[in-house]
Amino acid sequence: MFSLLLLLYFWSSKKQFVVVRFSAEAKYCTLDAGKNVKILSWKYRLQIAMDVAQGLEYLHHGCKPPIIHRDVKTTNILLSENFHAKLADFGLSKIFPTDGSTHVSTIVVGSPGYLDPEYSLSNWLTEKSDVYSFGVVLLKIITNRPVIERSHERNHISQWVSFMLAKGDIESIVDPRLCGDYNINSVWKAIEIAMVCVSPTSTKRPTMEQVVAEMKECLATELSKSEGGYESESRDSIEMIKYESSF
Template sequence: MPKGTLQEQVAGQDNNGRGLPWRQRLRVALESAQGLEYLHKGCSPPIIHRDVKTANILLNERLEAKITDFGLSKAFNNDDTHVSTNTFVGTPGYVDPEYQRTMQPSTKSDVYSFGVVLLELVTGKPAILRNPEPITIINWARQRLARGDIEGVVDARMQGDHDINAIWKTTETALKCTEQAPVQRPSMMDVMMQLQECLDLEEGCTGGDNGFYTVSGIVGMNPDMGYNATTNQSVDVSQNN
């Protein structure tokens, strides 16, 4: 993809080292949430990605987000809430602790990982911070927010170019996604709604851009897995559909 991964963009490998502007980060978050919601509710059978992270979100020339890398994905029946697996997979810093304990990933496992992605977008920091000692971005953010230090959490490279209410709401959504108990986490549909409200706050109007947003594409799904997709093609679904 022309603009590489979201991980690279947040790290500042483009835009003169500043990373993405906050409004663009929100758009990428919304498009990625739409892509995951499509996997969970729009696919038949539904799909759990199992490795949601900024390195698996690609950006095209227009900085539209596309979720990719389905090598660890699992399909499950519509009547099930989770699937059982024999092998634990995932990337450190993004893995749902409940899945790690039970070996039963669910759609809420993807929600947990997506919460980490949201925190990366807010803070500009990786999923696991190494200095002065290793700490997850979740605990790092919670410690500062417990003191009411929201500006101490926000990526300083954005240089104040953000609506603080949108930052608070996005961060709150991220922390809800990363609750220890899956039942306390929102669905991806709920996350989409929250992020849409954040984008509306940022744009200072209801509905922003006439309420039309592109749903994230799905890139590189393996046709051998039986899904209705073709390798190296993307799927775009709009709200108007």
């Protein structure tokens, strides 16, 4: 299942065009459930995150020249009836040069809470800005909490997750409506992936190729939960980093 609504793009030194597929039946990604609607299971949430990660991987590593989406957020993710996710809205996307440049200097645009703080301060855009935004999306998928709290403190979702991790209270991080119906190892893995993606320093963030590889392991762990018992902890592939506030 292809994870982009992108069909083709045209690039030259003077003009850039992106052509996307119109999807009339797709719905915006939302974790909120109305009446008589089942809560999205943990397995489906991981599959949605995987689809988005694969879409970004293609933009960064499959397109020539690469494309930076620049506005990855839950409302720019469309879901099919089978809960396959497609990354949409390329209105802010940016072509990344192939001349060896490490970044693009550009006016800062994006959505509050999903915007890479390093890009916001420096005006230097890289593919790691999309990685940061993906990390925020993944935290939202895990917790179903607001990206920015509506309280006076206006704390970011990553700050709250970091606080809960420091308390060792991982189960309180997960959307309580799941009622514990998940493999705790896959939850650990997903949180680790998300937190390393939202590192304030871009050089500490993984590439989307690395993220896809880790998400595959995470999803495989969840799918195998019916085959046997659980291990007590999972710390295999991504080292947990302590989130340092940059807000």
